[in-house]
Amino acid sequence: MSEPTYLTVEQLLPLAVAIEHRQRQQKRGQQFIRRPLPPCPTCNVAPDEVSTGRPPNHFTGDLGILFEHCGHRFLVDDATAHEATQQAAQIVDQDEQRPAGASASPVAFHAPQPEYVIALRADDGTLIVGIRPDGSIARGPNYQPDSAAVEFWDAVTRAAQAAAPWRSGS
Structure with missing residues (x-):
């Protein structure tokens, strides 16, 4: 780059x-x-x-x-x-x-309309579960409720850390 x-x-x-x-x-x-x-x-x-x-x-x-x-x-x-x-x-x-x-x-x-307003993906980019703009849910080919829950909470943690983008981390 x-x-x-x-x-x-x-x-x-x-x-x-x-x-x-x-x-x-x-x-x-x-x-x-x-x-x-x-x-x-x-x-x-x-x-x-x-x-x-x-x-x-x-x-x-x-x-x-x-x-x-x-x-x-x-x-x-x-x-x-x-x-x-x-x-x-x-x-x-x-x-x-x-x-x-x-x-x-x-x-x-x-902004272009996103396919999902929330998408949880595996490390390889494969969809685990996604929520579409109309509120419907899409499940990926390897959807497992437990792994989706873990990924959800990881995403919440990342979102919380990114909530103040002008602050540098300490």
């Missing part, structure tokens, strides 16, 4: 808006159906998750961002992160004041 590239405020803003919405959802106790993340700025592929942290060169103060599906990596300097975060807060404030059914914010994107 090539060296990470720097994102502009315009490139970072859709991600900042999604994260701001997710943080506010979490404060309201809405943690299971989270706002989708925007596609990768390089390949336009929707990520499973986005992780952040400081790259090995801690002297710059730049924030590293990894889109976890395509694997593209980006850097954001402090000024860009600050500006995008401020703009995102204003946009989300406007979104929350907008009446239901009104047009979305200008940085909104139309």
Whole structure:
């Protein structure tokens, strides 16, 4: 994979808006159906998750961002992160004041409808069990209730750890 590239405020803003919405959802106790993340700025592929942290060169103060599906990596300097975060807060404030059914914010994107809103997969990627957007359940070829339960709780743990994506782990 090539060296990470720097994102502009315009490139970072859709991600900042999604994260701001997710943080506010979490404060309201809405943690299971989270706002989708925007596609990768390089390949336009929707990520499973986005992780952040400081790259090995801690002297710059730049924030590293990894889109976890395509694997593209980006850097954001402090000024860009600050500006995008401020703009995102204003946009989300406007979104929350907008009446239901009104047009979305200008940085909104139309994420493709996922096959499953929740999918538990084995290490090899094979579906164990999935919940479709209409609420129906799909069972994989090797579905076993006990292994599905273990995988479910592992997924809950990963989601809890990823709930605050702007914080670096300790």
